[in-house]
Structure formats: C-alpha cells, structure tokens
Amino acid sequence: xxxxxxxxxxxxxxxxxLMSNKGxxxxxxxxxxxxxxxxxxxxxxxxxxxxxxxxxxxVYSITSGSFISLxxxxxxxxxxxxxxxxxxxxxxxxxxxxxIFPFIFSIISCIYFPLLFGVxxxxxxxxIFIIVSECLFFILANLSIGLFSKNQVQASxxxxxxxIFVTLLPILLELTSNELIKNIIEWSFIGINxxxxxxxxxxxxxxxxxxxxxxxxxxxxxxxxxxxxxxxKEHN
Amino acid sequence: MIKFKNITKEFKEKKALSNVSFNVNExxxxxxxxxxxxxxxxxxxxxxxxxxxxxxxxxILGKNSTDISSDDLLSIGIMSDTVGFYEKMSLYKNxxxxxxxxxxxxxxxxxxxxxxxxxxxxxxxxxxxxxxxKQRMLLIRAILHTPKILFLDEPTSGLDPTLSLxxxxxxxxxxxxxxxxxxxxxxxxxxxxxxDNIALLYQGEIIEYGAPKDIINKYADDNKVVITFxxxxxxxxxxxxxxxxxxxxxxxxxxxxxxxxxxxIQLTGKKEEK
Numbered sequence: 001x002x003x004x005x006x007x008x009x010x011x012x013x014x015x016x017x018l019m020s021n022k023g024x025x026x027x028x029x030x031x032x033x034x035x036x037x038x039x040x041x042x043x044x045x046x047x048x049x050x051x052x053x054x055x056x057x058x059v060y061s062i063t064s065g066s067f068i069s070l071x072x073x074x075x076x077x078x079x080x081x082x083x084x085x086x087x088x089x090x091x092x093x094x095x096x097x098x099x100i101f102p103f104i105f106s107i108i109s110c111i112y113f114p115l116l117f118g119v120x121x122x123x124x125x126x127x128i129f130i131i132v133s134e135c136l137f138f139i140l141a142n143l144s145i146g147l148f149s150k151n152q153v154q155a156s157x158x159x160x161x162x163x164i165f166v167t168l169l170p171i172l173l174e175l176t177s178n179e180l181i182k183n184i185i186e187w188s189f190i191g192i193n194x195x196x197x198x199x200x201x202x203x204x205x206x207x208x209x210x211x212x213x214x215x216x217x218x219x220x221x222x223x224x225x226x227x228x229x230x231x232x233k234e235h236n
Numbered sequence: 237m238i239k240f241k242n243i244t245k246e247f248k249e250k251k252a253l254s255n256v257s258f259n260v261n262e263x264x265x266x267x268x269x270x271x272x273x274x275x276x277x278x279x280x281x282x283x284x285x286x287x288x289x290x291x292x293x294x295x296i297l298g299k300n301s302t303d304i305s306s307d308d309l310l311s312i313g314i315m316s317d318t319v320g321f322y323e324k325m326s327l328y329k330n331x332x333x334x335x336x337x338x339x340x341x342x343x344x345x346x347x348x349x350x351x352x353x354x355x356x357x358x359x360x361x362x363x364x365x366x367x368x369x370k371q372r373m374l375l376i377r378a379i380l381h382t383p384k385i386l387f388l389d390e391p392t393s394g395l396d397p398t399l400s401l402x403x404x405x406x407x408x409x410x411x412x413x414x415x416x417x418x419x420x421x422x423x424x425x426x427x428x429x430x431x432d433n434i435a436l437l438y439q440g441e442i443i444e445y446g447a448p449k450d451i452i453n454k455y456a457d458d459n460k461v462v463i464t465f466x467x468x469x470x471x472x473x474x475x476x477x478x479x480x481x482x483x484x485x486x487x488x489x490x491x492x493x494x495x496x497x498x499x500x501i502q503l504t505g506k507k508e509e510k
Contacts, residue, residue: 009336013322016333020324079320086284086319087334088310233286 010089010097017071018101024074028067029105032059033112040116052119053170053197056110056131057190061163063106064138066156068098072146073155081147081231091228099139106135122201129205130192133213137189138162140220147227170194189216237262237385237416238283243292245278245440252278254440255292260433265407265417267427267448269500270437276420279437280316280387283418284309297384310338313378315371316389323363327354327373330362331380338381348376352402368395375403379410386410386417392426404430424496428452436500443503448496455499460492 018025036055045051075081084094110131114121121127142159149155170190173181185194191209238260245253253275260266268276281287282294285304294301297308321330331345349355352372357365365373375391391407392400407417407430421427427434428448436444436451444451461478464470466485472492473481 005339006337009333012336013333016325016329017322020322078323079318080322082286083319083321085306086286086309086312086314087337088306088308088312089337090306233288 006089007093007096010093011100014097014101024067024070027070028063028102029109032062033109036109036113036116046118047120048117049119049197049200050174052113052117053193054167055113055117056134056193057166057170059106059109059113060134060138060190060193061159061166063109064102064135065142065162066159067102067105067142068139069142069146069149069155069159070152071098072143073149073152076146076149076231077151085232091225094228095143095224098143103135103139106139107131110135126196126203126205130196133217134190134193137213137216137220140217140224141189144220144223144227147224147231166190187212189213237264237297238266238418239293239295240279240283241293241295243279243282243289243294245275245282245287245289247278251440253282253289256437256440256442257292258435258442258445260416260418262416263411263414264432265411265419265430267431267434268418268420268437269422269424269427269434269496270420271422274437275440276437277317277389280314280389280418280420281318284312284314284387286318310381311384313381313383313386315374315378315391316387319374321362321370321373321377323361325362326359327362327365327369328358330373331377334377334380340381344380345376348380348406351406352376353399368399371395372399372403375406379406379415382410382413382415384414384416386415388417388419390421391419392421392423400426424500428496434496436496436503438500438504444499451499452494452496455502456494457492461489462492464488 032055036058039045039051039055072081075084081094111128113119114127141162145158145162146155149158165188169181169185169188172178173185173194185191186209189212192213195207195209196203240256240258243253243256244251256275256279258266268279270276278287282289283296283301285301288302296304297311299308328345328349331349332342334340335342335345346355349358352375354369354372354376357369360369362370362373371391371394375388378386378388388407392403395403404426407419411417419427419431431448433446434444434448434451435442446454459475460472461475462470462472463478463481464487466487478489
C-alpha cells in the first residue's frame with residue numbers, strides 16, 4: 001500500500017533534486033519548449049501539422065524520455081537509487097515520484113505546441129489520448145533504460161538510439177513512402193502519433209496503431225517492474 | 237534478531253565468506269572485525285538482501301534475508317559503502333527527506349546535527365562536505381528513525397577521537413533504546429569498548445567468536461612480561477627470566493596486556509603459517 005506521507009516526501013525530494021540540478025531542468029523542459037518557440041517564429045512553419053508532429057516527437061524523446069533516464073542514470077551512479085530501495089521505498093512510490101514532473105511538463109508542452117504553431121486540432125479528446133499514450137510509453141521506456149543503465153553516460157546512449165528512431169523514421173516515410181517503413185512505424189510506439197498527423201480529421205482511434213501503443217505500454221510496465229526488482233540486488 | 241548459518245559466498249574465483257555462522261541477540265551491539273577485504277561488507281549485503289549467498293541461510297527480523305520486503309527495510313538503518321546521497325542538495329535537505337519519509341519531526345535532525353557537530357554546516361551542499369562530515373551525515377540518516385536493526389560499516393573510520401567518542405555515546409544511547417547494532421570495524425579497541433559480542437573475521441572465515449572479555453581472558457598470558465630498554469628495544473619474556481635482565485638499562489617492566497588486536501595478530505599469524 002502506498003502511504004501518502006511517503007509519497008509526498010518522495011515528490012518533495014524530486015522537486016528539491018530538480019531545483020538543485022538546473023542543467024537537467026534546462027535539458028528536460030527548457031530546451032524543447034525554447035527551441036520550438038524559436039522555430040515557431042519562422043513564417044512557413046505556422047499551421048504546419050507535419051512540423052507539430054516533429055515537435056511532439058521531440059517532447060516525447062526529451063521531456064518524457066532523456067529527462068527521466070538521465071535522472072535515474074545519475075541516481076544509480078551516485079547510489080541514490082540503492083539508498084532509496086534500502087530505506088524501504090516501494091517501486092510504485094519511486095516510479096510515481098520520478099515520472100510525475102516529466103509527465104506534467106510533457107502534457108503541458110504537447111497542449112501548448114498546437115497553439116504555438118497555429119495547428120487546428122479537430123478532436124482534442126483524440127489528440128489528448130494520443131499524447132498521453134505516447135508520453136506514458138516514453139516515460140516507462142526511459143524508466144527501464146535508466147534502471148538498467150550503470151550510469152548517466154550509458155543511459156544517454158540508449159536514449160539517443162530511441163531519439164534517432166523517433167525523429168528519423170517519420171521523415172524517411174515522408175520522403176520515400178516505403179511500405180516497409182510504413183509497417184514498422186505502424187507497429188512501433190510512434191505509430192499512433194505519425195498516423196494521426198498523416199490522416200488528421202480522418203484518423204480513427206480504433207485502428208491498429210492504437211492497439212500497438214497500448215501493447216507497448218503494457219510491455220514497458222512489465223519491463224519497468226522487472227528493472228526495479230533487478231536493482232534491489234548488486235550486479236557488480 | 238540476526239542469524240547467519242553456514243554462509244558461503246564466492247565472487248568469481250575469490251571466496252568472500254567461507255561457512256560463516258553467528259547469531260546476534262536483540263538489543264546487542266555485535267562487532268564484526270577484520271581487515272579490509274575480509275568479507276565484512278559482503279555480510280551486510282547478504283543480510284540486507286542486496287546479494288545472494290551461494291549456500292547457507294541468513295535470517296533477519298525473523299525472516300529469511302532473501303524474503304526481505306520494502307516494509308521490513310523501514311525497520312532497518314544502513315550506513316555502508318553501498319548507500320549514497322544527493323550531492324547537489326544541502327546536508328539538511330538530504331536528511332529532511334528521510335525525516336519526512338519516516339514522519340519524524342525536524343527537531344530530531346537538529347538534535348543529532350548538534351550532537352555530531354554538524355549543525356553549523358547544515359546548509360552546505362553535500363558535495364562540499366569533508367569525508368568525516370559526509371560520514372556523520374550518513375550516520376544521522378541511518379539512525380534518524382530509530383530502526384530495530386542498525387548496520388554500520390566502519391562508522392568511525394576517519395573521525396577524530398572526540399567525534400568517535402560522540403558516535404560511541406549515540407550508539408550506547410540507541411542500544412539502551414533496544415536497537416540491535418551490527419557494527420563492522422577494524423578498530424579492535426572500539427570493538428572491545430562497544431560490543432557485547434564480536435566475531436573476528438579473516439579471509440572470509442570466523443577465527444574467533446564471543447564476548448570481547450571472554451576472548452581476551454581466553455588468550456591472556458599472565459606469565460609473560462614486556463621489558464622496554466633505554467634504547468627503545470622491547471622484548472616479551474617469561475616472568476621467571478626477568479632477573480636475567482636486571483642491571484641493564486631498563487626503562488620499564490610490565491605484564492603483557494592481552495588485547496583483541498594482539499589476539500587477532502596471533503591468530504592470523506598462525507593461520508598464515510598453516
């Protein structure tokens with residue numbers, strides 16, 4: 001059972017940690033918002049749904065992604081994660097405290113970007129479902145990356161692989177319209193986001209990419225659970 | 237409170253613990269003594285469920301150490317190499333988190349900081365603290381919630397005698413509250429002073445086990461004296477041979493005092509000869 005005072009103390013700790021790590025705060029939150037705000041000043045970009053899709057991938061990979069894996073990577077390197085586990089912190093408590101701020105900032109960014117780029121969203125509930133699912137997947141994936149990495153450098157490397165996949169594949173699809181790339185994307189964790197911005201108003205929530213993202217989230221939840229248990233033991 | 241039964245643990249080719257057994261009673265201070273690399277930290281790691289033993293069984297709080305849950309860990313305090321702290325946060329905030337986590341008022345932190353001469357430095361970033369300060373901070377964190385069992389890995393190494401004394405006073409205070417303390421140290425005098433029972437560990441094996449006084453009595457040799465000459469030379473001889481040296485430039489003659497340190501050297505020396 002999660003005890004409220006313990007959860008509150010962990011959220012307090014996370015906030016103190018972020019306030020004392022301004023660099024990380026800049027990378028995780030300031031950079032995506034700042035860069036997109038600058039890019040939005042380019043006139044041709046205004047109203048461009050493709051560019052919004054690209055900027056969302058940026059938020060998924062960085063605010064919901066590297067932000068988390070870098071935090072956990074550092075915590076592992078400095079033995080803070082081990083300390084928390086040995087102090088009786090439960091997996092659910094730790095996970096919640098780690099993901100709460102990246103999740104909130106990701107959702108705020110994802111809601112702000114359509115307004116920033118002047119892109120019309122035909123159905124906000126569908127849009128919100130997509131961004132929440134994507135953020136959740138990236139958060140869980142990067143939680144696992146952080147938990148399995150030995151240090152921050154290793155965590156950054158793994159995150160970079162996902163970042164390249166997420167940013168390059170949709171561009172390749174747009175340039176080549178290759179059927180194989182299309183199938184890979186459809187079944188991948190960015191399928192739902194990519195498909196939404198291709199189909200826009202015609203997008204159906206009941207398509208294959210919805211099932212795919214839910215399966216990815218489920219798979220990542222299991223992996224995260226295993227990764228946390230793995231960290232209770234020494235692996236040196 | 238703690239039972240360690242026939243535990244063996246190997247790391248790659250090296251045997252860290254070899255068929256080690258001991259018990260720690262509730263409310264006791266138990267000293268695990270030995271040089272670096274003798275298996276002390278491995279023992280703590282097995283007892284706290286951080287590593288698995290190759291054979292044997294370890295019990296803590298009435299449970300097999302492999303079954304320790306997060307809730308059980310709430311009753312345990314650990315100060316060892318395997319724990320860390322948030323470097324960029326202040327000393328105080330590092331402790332404040334654990335106070336909040338265990339629902340403990342901040343006054344207890346203040347009190348312990350004052351007792352261990354850290355109060356003035358409480359706003360310093362943890363990364364800027366000296367080794368001794370960090371060590372005291374980790375000690376406060378481990379005892380803040382008055383755990384049922386406290387594991388301390390070399391708690392006074394690197395501390396000056398005054399601070400070591402303060403740490404000893406805190407440990408006695410905790411013992412009086414019923415806290416079971418498992419202490420590893422290579423300071424034999426500290427162990428003699430603090431511990432109800434000790435185990436001498438050497439190359440992963442327990443070479444002596446019991447109350448410090450009993451061990452000292454077991455190895456005490458009342459028939460020998462130590463003669464110190466003016467040139468600084470010291471010899472240990474049987475009492476009856478003392479007369480042979482009278483007339484020489486002697487500074488002092490005193491009976492041979494047996495200490496845990498001398499016993500340890502004696503025992504490990506014999507082991508090496510074998």
